[in-house]
Amino acid sequence: MKFILTLCITCFLCACVNTTVQEVRERETGIQAGDSVVVIGRNNRPSHEETEIDFVDCVAKDLASGGNALAVVSEQDFKDQTFPWFEPRTAPVNIKELPKLLEQRLLADRLNELGIKYLIWLDGKTQRTSSAGSLACSVSPAGGGCFGFLTWENDASYEATIWDTDDGKTVGRISSDADGTSYMPAIVLPIPIIARVQNNACASMAKQLEEFLVNNGV
Amino acid sequence: MRNKMLKTAMWTQAPKNKKVTFRSAGAKLKSYATLAWTVFAVGCSGAQVSLDSQFPTPLLEPLPVHAGIVLTKDLLAYNHNEEIKGSGNFDINIGVAQRNIFSRLGEGLFSQYTLSEQLTYNENVDATLLPEITKMQISLPSQTRSEYFEVWMRYEFHFYDNEANLIGSWVLPAYGKANQNDYRGNGPALKAAALSACRDAMAFFSLNFQSNSVAQRWAAGEKGTPAAAEPELAPIQEDGSTNESETTNAEENAAEEIDSAASSSTQQSS
Numbered sequence A: 001m002k003f004i005l006t007l008c009i010t011c012f013l014c015a016c017v018n019t020t021v022q023e024v025r026e027r028e029t030g031i032q033a034g035d036s037v038v039v040i041g042r043n044n045r046p047s048h049e050e051t052e053i054d055f056v057d058c059v060a061k062d063l064a065s066g067g068n069a070l071a072v073v074s075e076q077d078f079k080d081q082t083f084p085w086f087e088p089r090t091a092p093v094n095i096k097e098l099p100k101l102l103e104q105r106l107l108a109d110r111l112n113e114l115g116i117k118y119l120i121w122l123d124g125k126t127q128r129t130s131s132a133g134s135l136a137c138s139v140s141p142a143g144g145g146c147f148g149f150l151t152w153e154n155d156a157s158y159e160a161t162i163w164d165t166d167d168g169k170t171v172g173r174i175s176s177d178a179d180g181t182s183y184m185p186a187i188v189l190p191i192p193i194i195a196r197v198q199n200n201a202c203a204s205m206a207k208q209l210e211e212f213l214v215n216n217g218v
Numbered sequence B: 001m002r003n004k005m006l007k008t009a010m011w012t013q014a015p016k017n018k019k020v021t022f023r024s025a026g027a028k029l030k031s032y033a034t035l036a037w038t039v040f041a042v043g044c045s046g047a048q049v050s051l052d053s054q055f056p057t058p059l060l061e062p063l064p065v066h067a068g069i070v071l072t073k074d075l076l077a078y079n080h081n082e083e084i085k086g087s088g089n090f091d092i093n094i095g096v097a098q099r100n101i102f103s104r105l106g107e108g109l110f111s112q113y114t115l116s117e118q119l120t121y122n123e124n125v126d127a128t129l130l131p132e133i134t135k136m137q138i139s140l141p142s143q144t145r146s147e148y149f150e151v152w153m154r155y156e157f158h159f160y161d162n163e164a165n166l167i168g169s170w171v172l173p174a175y176g177k178a179n180q181n182d183y184r185g186n187g188p189a190l191k192a193a194a195l196s197a198c199r200d201a202m203a204f205f206s207l208n209f210q211s212n213s214v215a216q217r218w219a220a221g222e223k224g225t226p227a228a229a230e231p232e233l234a235p236i237q238e239d240g241s242t243n244e245s246e247t248t249n250a251e252e253n254a255a256e257e258i259d260s261a262a263s264s265s266t267q268q269s270s
Helices: A002-013 A053-063 A075-081 A097-102 A105-114 A197-214 B002-012 B022-044 B095-109 B186-211 B213-219 B242-269
Strands: A017-025 A036-041 A071-073 A116-140 A143-164 A169-190 B047-050 B063-070 B079-084 B088-093 B110-116 B127-139 B148-161 B166-179
Touching: A017 A197, A036 A053, A036 A075, A053 A071, A053 A075, A053 A116, A053 A197, A071 A075, A075 A105, A097 A105, A105 A116, A116 A169, A116 A197, A143 A197, A169 A197, B047 B186, B063 B095, B079 B127, B088 B127, B088 B186, B095 B110, B095 B186, B127 B186, B127 B213, B148 B186, B148 B213, B166 B186, B166 B213, B186 B213
Parallel strands: A036 A071, A036 A116, B047 B088, B063 B110, B063 B127
Antiparallel strands: A017 A169, A116 A143, A143 A169, B079 B088, B127 B148, B148 B166
16 A cells, blocks of 8 residues: 555656657677677767766666667776866867777777777757746745746757777667656745756667667667 | 644744754854755855866877977866856866876877876977866856856977977967856766867867878977977967868867957956
8 A cells, every 4th residue: 555655646746748869870789798888978078968977877777778788888987097088178079080090009009908899979958948936935934835836848959870890880779768848836834846867868879779789770 | 723833832932941042043044054054055156166187198199209298287186166147166187187187198198108297308208298277267157148157278388309398389278168058067067168268278289180190290200499499389380281171260269269268257247
């Protein structure tokens, strides 16, 4: 009974999120024993935008867990191990730069040591697209409380580009778009009903990436 | 209602067996005031950051040079302090990271390196490098109306032969940023931006070292002249090769960023 009640409250407090995932496959993929992947957020200069660290960590964590768990090298570890080749000012911006980069013997050897088969670049971010309503709270010696209603809409739009380090070519792209509206009614106590937009985009992206890399496109 | 009032009165009353003195009331008031001040101060007191982090070793073929690297007391004690109106005082101890930065650079770039604190004649090394931080600036999201904490730094690398004669200098601007949404509080975000700037400087220095004309002459064992060791150092003249022109553009961009940040902060302060 307690469990059902908790479940009902949880469902009630989570607002709806719409997620759309699209995949473009350019080449066959596959993961062998000993292969690993790395998920890196785009933060190249001079672009001022960068993907949230939370999102990159979330995708990496989801890829590394579950039934078809992949070996994932953490972004920071990868950047330290390959320093200075993947820093914001030096990282390859497009796939054409990768073969030249892999000509660096020490770098190529290090990627082999780490077993990096695929580089997954994440681009995009979550933004608040609209908000409305008002909420006022007051505190007095007799007590306090809030009254009002707030609503806001978040939109998450991410794209993963997957590079094969063996031949320096793009194997595909996956985009994950999610949007949802959160609400916060307040009658004495504010009750947040949050749309977990970024989490949904992350879960969808990771699931699709896993299938994309493991299932060989057949 | 009566019960409620009674309860409130009981709650506010002092315990019967304890005397409420002016002294204890004063102490209580003082502790509340301290707590309130702390809460207020935490909210807008800026940040104190110390870059006591480890840096990676560059993954490059080391040059066959025994380099002497001079880390002056000024460099090791470099501290950037800036009062930003409405945001508080920001203090970044970046000097504490320099020994680790140049040890890692020495390991990655040269076959052998020796750290020292003073520029002197040293026959045990092939040539000497003296780094200096000449400028540093920060900007907060509230100043730029963006989501980013930003740090700009300008290093100046002075290249000497082993007799302490100046061969030339290389000005290297570096930049780092950190999204405020990725961190909790000013301190961690500013630290991340400063770390990013240090890594940027290391990366740029590592990858462009062999294409920089002064560094090339230095590594080739060219001797400096006492006349070149004037306090005012001329900017480096690049030889126009592809890599170098890219380097120059990148350096100019970073330099422009530093200068534009300087002008905007001047405008804000005026």
